[in-house]
Amino acid sequence: MEIPLLILVTTQILLPLFFLMWLWLPRPADRLGWAMRVFYGACYFAFITVVGRWDFISSALAVVLPVVFIALAMLSFTRVRDRPRNASASVMRAHGLTAAMAVFFLALATRALSGYGYQETAxxxxxxxxxxxxxxxxxxxxxxxxxxxxxxxxxxxxxxxxxxxxxxxxxxxxxxxxxxxxxxxxxxxxxxxxxxxxxxxxxxxxxxxxxxxxxxxxxxxxxxxxxxxxxxxxxxxxxxxxxxxxxxxxxxxxxxxxxxxxxxxxxxxxxxxxxxxxxxxxxxxxxxxxxxxxxxxxxxxxxx
Structure with a gap:
């Protein structure tokens, strides 16, 4: 498989599937852990929705996958709503890397969205x-x-x-x-x-x-x-x-x-x-x- 095609399969099929599964397995220890997974997944889906080449697979997936993620995120909350808000002694140690990666993909998505406009006369x-x-x-x-x-x-x-x-x-x-x-x-x-x-x-x-x-x-x-x-x-x-x-x-x-x-x-x-x-x-x-x-x-x- 050529490198560009391997990147496409990884970023637009395998990683979205990972984030969908991660909402469920393993079950978060607390509600903050669930929220961080949702935040990370949402930032990644925002990024790949904007920059992805969905015509290689199906342009419909650019809409379907984020909708599925939102639905599964809401459904997965039922598994943690009775758990404590935070069970970790150190929030940064438990969730710092997840938060940093989420912000990284959010920044990439924001940068890409800056290309939706122009200043010159068209x-x-x-x-x-x-x-x-x-x-x-x-x-x-x-x-x-x-x-x-x-x-x-x-x-x-x-x-x-x-x-x-x-x-x-x-x-x-x-x-x-x-x-x-x-x-x-x-x-x-x-x-x-x-x-x-x-x-x-x-x-x-x-x-x-x-x-x-x-x-x-x-x-x-x-x-x-x-x-x-x-x-x-x-x-x-x-x-x-x-x-x-x-x-x-x-x-x-x-x-x-x-x-x-x-x-x-x-x-x-x-x-x-x-x-x-x-x-x-x-x-x-x-x-x-x-x-x-x-x-x-x-x-x-x-x-x-």
Whole structure:
């Protein structure tokens, strides 16, 4: 099992199961011990709900697991309500480590939540897909929820995948067949009316978990939308339907999602930047909104 997948299974399956079981076994010696377990578990669930990539398993679990935790926490209190408030001679010795870990995960969750807003003027765009349910894998204004944020030109970039009926981005955790990814082959629509100032095609799709760092955007299009430039990247080879210099209309088909460039699995990368250049690695990244909505990791968009 690859390291990223092992981390995902540990943080989003095994540890949540541990915190659910820990509410019951072993039974706390006092009510304070129960409260500390609940506090620790609640802080962890807050953290993983915000930063987790739930599209790998099911986006529904981001809601279901915290609800189950709350219900089990309330039910587990019946096992300790007749116990003393505190049976330990030293609260710090008995619960100090638990409290410290809880605060640690609470701080991480708070830091990630700071990425839910922005200060700059946003570029209003149309969502670049037609009917379906879509999930934001990377997005927001903090590195905890957006791996692109450290790059000046890509500060508010989005990585978009599509979800199946189970709320997962693919059939399987990390299938090798590109066609098992829901987003693969989906038509990408122009998010604005503007000019396709640059296009590039002819790059093959990568195998899963492999990337082409020599051509980071792979097959891509740069649109001029007013004063902003919009990069849409990782198209399928031979699918780009517009040429450089053409005027494109909002909602017009641009191409199909592939896995070319610096992409380990099928998704659409898009970011907006100011600077008036064709070089998508330069310029100043700016926020994007869709019907006034600023999308972050974990956001879902349903197009009827």
């Amino acid at each position: 570029v209003e765009l149309a969502f670049p897909f037609a009917a379906g349910t879509y999930y934001i894998g990377q997005g927001g204004s903090a590195t905890a929820i957006n791996s692109h944020y450290a790059d000046q030109s890509q500060r508010y970039a989005l990585d978009i995948v599509a979800l199946n009926g189970f709320g997962a981005r693919a059939r399987g955790l990390m299938p090798q067949d590109l066609t098992r990814y829901v987003i693969y082959g989906r038509e990408v629509k122009s998010p604005c009316t503007g000019v396709a100032v640059s296009t590039h095609d002819g790059i093959d799709d990568n195998r899963i978990s492999e990337t082409n760092t020599a051509a980071p955007a792979g097959n891509h299009i740069v649109l001029a939308c007013g004063t902003a430039r919009i990069l849409l990247a990782h198209f399928q080879k031979g699918s780009i339907a517009v040429r450089g210099g053409e005027i494109v209309m909002k909602g017009e088909t641009l191409g199909r999602v592939g896995n070319s460039g610096n992409s380990s699995e099928p998704h659409l990368h898009m970011h907006a930047y100011l600077g008036g250049t064709l070089d998508y690695t330069t310029g100043q990244g700016v926020p994007m909104t869709f019907d006034g909505r600023f999308l972050v990791r974990g956001s879902t968009v349903t197009i009827p």
